[in-house]
Amino acid sequence: MSPPSRAETFPAHTPAVSQIFTTVLSQGPLTRLELSRRTGLSPAAVTKAVRPLIEAGYLVEDVAEDAPPALGRPATLVRVDGGRALFIGIKVTGDEIIGVLTDLRCRILVVRHLPLPGRTPQQVLAATTGLVGELLTEADGMDVTVMGLGVAVSGDVDRAEGAVRYSPFLEWRDVPLAELAAMATGLPVTVDNDVRALTVAEQWFGAGVGLSDFAVVTVGAGIGCGLVVHGRVVAGAHGVAGEIGHVTVDPAGPLCHCGNRGCVEAIAGDAALVREVRAATGTEVADAAEVLELAHRGVAAAREAYARAGDAIGRGIATVANLLGPERVIISGEGLAAYDLFAEQIRAAFHAAAFGSAAECDLRTRPLPFDEWARGAAATAIQSFIGSEPVRARSTP
Amino acid sequence: MSPPSRAETFPAHTPAVSQIFTTVLSQGPLTRLELSRRTGLSPAAVTKAVRPLIEAGYLVEDVAEDAPPALGRPATLVRVDGGRALFIGIKVTGDEIIGVLTDLRCRILVVRHLPLPGRTPQQVLAATTGLVGELLTEADGMDVTVMGLGVAVSGDVDRAEGAVRYSPFLEWRDVPLAELAAMATGLPVTVDNDVRALTVAEQWFGAGVGLSDFAVVTVGAGIGCGLVVHGRVVAGAHGVAGEIGHVTVDPAGPLCHCGNRGCVEAIAGDAALVREVRAATGTEVADAAEVLELAHRGVAAAREAYARAGDAIGRGIATVANLLGPERVIISGEGLAAYDLFAEQIRAAFHAAAFGSAAECDLRTRPLPFDEWARGAAATAIQSFIGSEPVRARSTP
């Protein structure tokens, strides 16, 4: 039972309050004066924005422990009370759904997997509802309310409407998933594309904190990319963006399922690795994990496949860097388990193909447990909860 | 002599005033109510924002001429008084500078060309000062003040600082051009990259009006690209962005001056066209104009060169569309004179390589007289004058 004096909603969604909270959330404990510097608000405005957040229990004060003996009044730190609210994130894949229970700081508390009986909206919705129920039961013991549910799905997703426009993988068209899930669970629901959700998580809680222009590249079964430009995740006018997987790197390369030749994904995706090793060795290879094992055992065909994959990924990243000039590119995804096998190739290809000072972009890798996809979904729920949705009038800015 | 009651500075740079003025400037004459709808402001706020703009003479009222007999009080249109202020735009090329005198609506009034005696900052500055002087003389007869000077230079330009970081073409490094030009001319000066300047012009006065996500691709000696994402021109963290010319479309293609193979520019730039035709026919070919003539006369080698160029450009545009999902791509540049020769190839290659609904992007061509580059420079000066510079605090948005 939470203290009755605390309202269960977030304080007013005024710009300053949202901005202050978001800054504390992503940039760790900060003093008010430091907040003032980072946000450009006056110290007075910071005080006024912090107060309701502390009263509502979302922020707490904290004395700096390892404070070096400094002159003047010691600063009090302000940090987010992660335990103040809980969120659930769900990632839908082809054969299972993964759910996480996180706190307000998007730290994973519980992970649950559930196999999918099928891929129809009804089946996925039923499984989601079940998994959410399990996680809610877990949350019951924690005396804190679950404030939102985020769902991440691959494909063309309209986040504002909470609808899946088209998901080739699930074979869905125009499914109002947010509405359905909200009805079934009673929670506020956000639905977003999986790569974009992961990008939000990186932007707020990961390697993208404090950056206004960066990219996340995921390597795995497919090759995906989330872009942050001018501090906002790029959604694309037609729901498609960040399709680095279908950037052509070699028009004479292997055929891709999209119909073209030499897409990054057709060279560096899991299926491509398996196919290449199969063709080169003549032996049956089951999956990417086996290719990885062969490569680590020193099998030349497998190592070469990884080298080609690294080259394609590096070129793809260079294309992103040449077009957008991001400060950083975060390379992640399940395929990163094999990072030692393509690291060198990625960097070499990137530096060869990056134009001018685009090469100064910081390439950084982050291991990505599969759960992180679900965490990304939770991050979108947190974003929505604290009301920092990007909304703008329809005029020329 | 301008009326003494009119202040020579723009009314307060409050958000609403800037937004209203920008909207009227780019979306033509509008009624106040329509402005309210387009900006999301209340009708009252529109009235209050419009008044000081009218008092200062930047906006004027206008009765709708072709008004269909409608019910109720007839609306009064509000439009920008182009004659209220003048601006000068300068484009620096390798061997000459081009200057335009424009009105507040960025309509070109006078064009002047001046050959460059050399490329040192001193020489370019002297020529610029001279050309600005000539244009100021022209302006003298118009009884209106020149309010700003914009300079467009190719290369890595830091617009905020008004400095040219690195221009390979001019062989400049860290030239504080804005400061120098301001000293020499006494005008407020903006300095920006040439393609970005052109993009600003399209965003406010051209085919990008009302769009928050689009791209401008310029075809000519080089292949350039300006990107608008989330309503703002992309500058790139390291000063480089939009380098579509150095996106690889064929790793086995011709060597590019950037050191790589098969860049768009290495296939579709003027130099590439000349080189290919020269190699195929064995005859001497002077420049791109001659290639164009040969192609129009039906010479196969020339037509094929254009076909390959169109293919490369189409693939490059598809890459942009796959990554960013723009609503529209505006194809422009001097090379567009040969558009009939590559139109088909551009579209075919684009549609083949665009992934999913990225193909819904609207490809549109705009002829670009060379003067337009200078007009772009003037557009940056106008933008700066009316104070809609994108400024944001350094926190996570």
Added chain:
DNA sequence: TTTCTTTCATTGACAGCGGAAAATAACGCA
């Protein structure tokens, strides 16, 4: 101990922006 100095934080008066609602204006039409 007392008093400075320094830095962090808060307060309270205040200005200005933008919103809501009501009033006003300018028509066609009966």
Added chain:
DNA sequence: TGCGTTATTTTCCGCTGTCAATGAAAGAAA
């Protein structure tokens, strides 16, 4: 002349963030 209708303006009001001064909490100096 009134009435309905749409556009615009006015009036008032709340809210947000700034400014300038004040308070708070240390260490340093006297």
